[in-house]
Each structure stands twice: as structure tokens, then as C-alpha cells.
Amino acid sequence: MSTTRSAVNTGVRLGIAVVVVAAVVTGTALAVAAGLPGHRATPVSTTVSPAAESSVLACDGPILALGRDTASAGKVSVATAQKLTSGSVPGTAPTRTTTLASPDVAGAQGPQSLITPPTGRAPAQVGASVSAQLSAADLSGFAASACQPAIAQSWLVGGSAGTGSNDLVLLANPGAVAATVQVTVYGPSGPQIPPGGADVIVPARTQRVIPLAGLALGTASPVVRIVSSGAPVQASIQTSIIRTLVPGGVDQVSAAESAAKALLIPGVRVTGAAGAGSSPLSVLRMLAPNADARATVTVRGPDGRTALTRTVPLTAGQPIEVALEGLKTGTYSVRVTASAAVVAGVWNATGTGAGDDYAWNAAAPSLGTTATVAVPDGAGAVLSVVNSGARTASVTVKPVSGGPSQTLSLPAGGAKDVPVNPGTVYRLIPRAGGQVAAAVSFASAHALAAFPVWAADAASPELTVYP
Structure with a gap:
């Protein structure tokens, strides 16, 4: 074989090899792009745990009086201070308590705010509440409420701007940045943002106080x-x-x-029945804000048996009230199921005479995780726990400072009342998969109050980062 032919043959072989390699590379690239059967590309990633933020709770502050100054009927002043009860689970970092400014209240300090650093990646398990009893010529009764985290949207089902009412909307900003608030009032004419409710500035670490009559004058059931x-x-x-x-x-x-579309209002304490011809002592207020709806109201006693059922049509944007009549003395839960989203609250009173009191019971969120609740001072304190799920639920009630705990087994729709000690902080620990709702309530001959239990903020979920 000549040298020339050998070189040609070698060149041909090299050319073929180059073509084959190019084809293989091209095919491989196309296969990767298209995805080879059984092959899955895994991008490089890493998992990180975001740092938890401090838990920040804001309290309602002192009981306020409107119009005590005859020279200035619109002036707001302090009627009495509220007593704070707070606590956290062992191992939690110390809580720092601060006082918010209150420029709308004459010569007084504002409500308290509690700031607790996180425990590792989890927010602190801390609870706080306030209560007060007073008897004055213009204000009389007992009030109790939980200190709550600030949220972007709130529904307030209760109060009145009718004759004899001196109600106040309280807006607390415990954060470091100013808030701009829109206040929408729903009444017989539907939703309205009144001039006094548009673009309300709530400075950082400040509580604003707005008379409800200035937002909804004459509206009896807003x-x-x-x-x-x-x-x-x-x-x-x-x-x-x-x-x-x-x-x-x-x-x-x-x-x-x-x-x-489904709400649960636990801890409605009925202390007696209204007399013949008297105004009802238990009333449910409801609103379907966005669409007409049909709501079914079911009232159950502590034994889980149905005491009352009503079906009510709702017109979008217009609140409605339903009397809950015929209830005997005891603790009840009120369930509302509707064809469209609704909000609801129950007004309940010991009577309508001198020395009587009333409470507004708000809907309670479903608790699937641990909640920490502080029980403030007050007579007849009870923790009402209701199974909000469709299967049997178990929940443990445990004082954070030690002492005996109780484990409750609740059938679907079942409820139990647990007497609790004022000035004590408890943990509610639902078993995995269970869903319950709870409220703390107080009742005596002439005192009523109640507030729902909220769960602690969940730990920040892990994030997957792709470099």
C-alpha cells in the first residue's frame, strides 16, 4: 500500500470518527434536552431554615370612657386600668413589655405590647390577656380579652352606634413602621368607608381610638x-x-x-332566660360580605346535643341578627355553615337591668397546633374546647408552670368545659390530626366575658435554594 493511499484511508477513518463522535455528542445533547427514558436531572440545591421572628402581642389597653369631660364631649379618658396576665413555656427567652402611645386618650398611657424572642427556629410559645371590673355612673361591668398579634385584616362582629352606645374602635400598631388603615362599616345600606375611616394613619408603637358613632352613626348592628x-x-x-x-x-x-363558609363560636355562657315580653338575651349577628348566602345555625350544649337550629337567608353586605331563644342555663357552642363565606358573633347578656353585663363571643379559629392561653383575673373562668373536625379529637390542657394536666377525648361535634384558674397560663396541645376550637369565658351573677383561643405562629418552613 502506497503512503498516499494509507494517508487517505487514515483520513477517511478519522473523518468517519469525527462524524460519529459529533453525532453521539449531538444525540446526547438532544437526549438530555428531551429527557432520556428513566433519566431525571437533579439540579444542585440546598435547604436552609429561615430565622424565626420575635412574637409580638398587643393588648386592648385600659377601659376607656367617652364624654366624661362636659367641656369636651368627644374627649376619651381612662375609666380603669386592666390587669395583665402573661406567661410562656419553660425555656422561652424573657419577654419584654412596652407601653404604646395613645394620643387620642387624654393624659394616659396606652396599651401594653409584649415582645418575646424566638426559641431556635420556632416562635415563642407565649400567652397574655387582660381583664377589668368596674362600676361607675357611665360604665359598669366586666371585660376580658386576649392580647393578640397584629394582622393585616380583621373582622369585628359586635358593637353598636345606636342610642345609648359609646363604642370605640381600637387600632394598635406594635411594630416599627406606620400603618395605613381602611375601616369599612357594613350596615343596612351595605359596605361603606366613611370619611373618618379612610386612610387612618396608625404610627409605629401607637394605638388609635375612633368613636364608632363617627363611623356608623345610628347603625344598631354593624x-x-x-x-x-x-x-x-x-x-x-x-x-x-x-x-x-x-x-x-x-x-x-x-x-x-x-x-x-364554616364558623364555630365556643364558650357562650347562658346564665338565665329572658322574661316574657323582654328582649332576647342571646343574639347571633351574621354577615355575608361578598355574596348572598343561606346559613344554617346550630346551637349545641356541653353534651353535644342540638339545642337549636335555624336556617337564615343572608343578603350580601348587610348584617342580620337572629335571636337564640329558649336556651337553658349552661355553656353552648354555635356553629354556622353557609353557602358563601360569612362572619359571625354572639351577643349574650345576664339581663338588661341595673348591674347586668354582657359579652360578645367571637368565632374561634381551628387549632391544629399547640396554643398558649393566659387566663386573666375573673370569676367563673372556664376553658371550652369543641371538636371542630369530623372525627374524634384528643387535646391536652396543661399549665405551663407545672401541675396536673387533663387530656380530653372529644367525639365529632363534642365539647367539654374545663374549669381554669385565673392568673394561670395553659397550653392546649391537640393530638396530631385533630382539629379543635376553644374559648375562655367568665360568668357570674352580673359579669360576662369571653375570648377565643388562637394558636401560636407556626415555625418558619424550610426553604430550598437553587444556586
Whole structure:
């Protein structure tokens, strides 16, 4: 074989090899792009745990009085201070308590705010609440409420701007950035943002106080929606009434975070029945904010048996009230199921005479994780736990400072009342898979109050990062 032919043959072989290699590379690239059968590309990633933030709770603050200064009928002043009860689980970092500014209240300090650093990646398990008893010519009764985290949206089902009412909308901003709040009032004419409710500025570490009559003058049964931007706020309504110059009770209305098709209101304490021809002592207020709805109301006693059922049509944007009549003395839960999202609350009274009191019971969130609840001072304190799920649930009630615990087994729809000690902080620990709702309530001859139990913030979920 000549040298020339050998070189040609070698070149041909090299050319073929190059073509084959190129084809293989090209085919491989196409196969990777298209995905080879059985082959799955795994991108490089890493998992990180975000740092937890401090738990921040804001309290409602002192009981306020409107119009005590005859020279300035619109001035708000302090009627009495509230007593704070707080605590956390062992191993939690110390809680720092601060006082918010309150520029709308004459010469007084504002409500308290509690800041607790996280425990590792989990937010602190801390609970706080306040209560007060007073008897004055313009304000009389007992009030208790939980200190709550600030949220971006709140629904306040309760209060009145009718004759004899001196109700106040309370907006607390415990954060470091100012909040801008829109206050929407739902009444007989539907939703409205009144001039006094548009773009309300709540400075950092400040509570604003707005008379409800300035937002909804003459509206007897309003529902108030609070929407905040810039920073979340803790919202509530202080409500009181005077009937023919006689004070008839005081309370603080707790917020619900959202409307829903199913609501549960536990811990409604009925202390007696209304007399013949008298106004009802238990009333449910409801609102379907966005669409017409049909709601079914079911009232159950502590034994889980149905005491009352009503089916009620709702017109979008217009609150409605339903009397809950014929209930005997005891503790009840009220369930509302509707064809569209609704909000609801129950007004309940010991009577309508001198020395009587009332409470607004708010809907309670479903608890699938541990909750920490502080029981403030007050007579007849009870923790009501209701199974909000469709199967048997188990929950343990345990004082954070030690002592005996109780484990409750609740059938679907079942409820149990646990007497609790004022000034004590408890943990509610649902067994995995269980869903319960709970409320703390107080009842005596002439005192009523109640507030729902909220779960602690969940730990920040892990994040997957792709470099």
C-alpha cells in the first residue's frame, strides 16, 4: 500500500470518527434536552431554615370612657386600668413589655405590647390577656380579652352606634413602621368607608381610638372590617351601653381574621332566660360580605346535643341578627355553615337591668397546633374546647408552670368545659390530626366575658435554594 493511499484511508477513518463522535455528542445533547427514558436531572440545591421572628402581642389597653369631660364631649379618658396576665413555656427567652402611645386618650398611657424572642427556629410559645371590673355612673361591668398579634385584616362582629352606645374602635400598631388603615362599616345600606375611616394613619408603637358613632352613626348592628397596609394592626371594639341612664355592661370585641363558609363560636355562657315580653338575651349577628348566602345555625350544649337550629337567608353586605331563644342555663357552642363565606358573633347578656353585663363571643379559629392561653383575673373562668373536625379529637390542657394536666377525648361535634384558674397560663396541645376550637369565658351573677383561643405562629418552613 502506497503512503498516499494509507494517508487517505487514515483520513477517511478519522473523518468517519469525527462524524460519529459529533453525532453521539449531538444525540446526547438532544437526549438530555428531551429527557432520556428513566433519566431525571437533579439540579444542585440546598435547604436552609429561615430565622424565626420575635412574637409580638398587643393588648386592648385600659377601659376607656367617652364624654366624661362636659367641656369636651368627644374627649376619651381612662375609666380603669386592666390587669395583665402573661406567661410562656419553660425555656422561652424573657419577654419584654412596652407601653404604646395613645394620643387620642387624654393624659394616659396606652396599651401594653409584649415582645418575646424566638426559641431556635420556632416562635415563642407565649400567652397574655387582660381583664377589668368596674362600676361607675357611665360604665359598669366586666371585660376580658386576649392580647393578640397584629394582622393585616380583621373582622369585628359586635358593637353598636345606636342610642345609648359609646363604642370605640381600637387600632394598635406594635411594630416599627406606620400603618395605613381602611375601616369599612357594613350596615343596612351595605359596605361603606366613611370619611373618618379612610386612610387612618396608625404610627409605629401607637394605638388609635375612633368613636364608632363617627363611623356608623345610628347603625344598631354593624360589622366592621379593618384592612391595614404598611404594617399590620391589632384591632378590637370596646363596647358599652346605657339604658335610661343606667349602665348595662361593657366588653371588648375580639377580631376574626377572615370570613369562612364554616364558623364555630365556643364558650357562650347562658346564665338565665329572658322574661316574657323582654328582649332576647342571646343574639347571633351574621354577615355575608361578598355574596348572598343561606346559613344554617346550630346551637349545641356541653353534651353535644342540638339545642337549636335555624336556617337564615343572608343578603350580601348587610348584617342580620337572629335571636337564640329558649336556651337553658349552661355553656353552648354555635356553629354556622353557609353557602358563601360569612362572619359571625354572639351577643349574650345576664339581663338588661341595673348591674347586668354582657359579652360578645367571637368565632374561634381551628387549632391544629399547640396554643398558649393566659387566663386573666375573673370569676367563673372556664376553658371550652369543641371538636371542630369530623372525627374524634384528643387535646391536652396543661399549665405551663407545672401541675396536673387533663387530656380530653372529644367525639365529632363534642365539647367539654374545663374549669381554669385565673392568673394561670395553659397550653392546649391537640393530638396530631385533630382539629379543635376553644374559648375562655367568665360568668357570674352580673359579669360576662369571653375570648377565643388562637394558636401560636407556626415555625418558619424550610426553604430550598437553587444556586
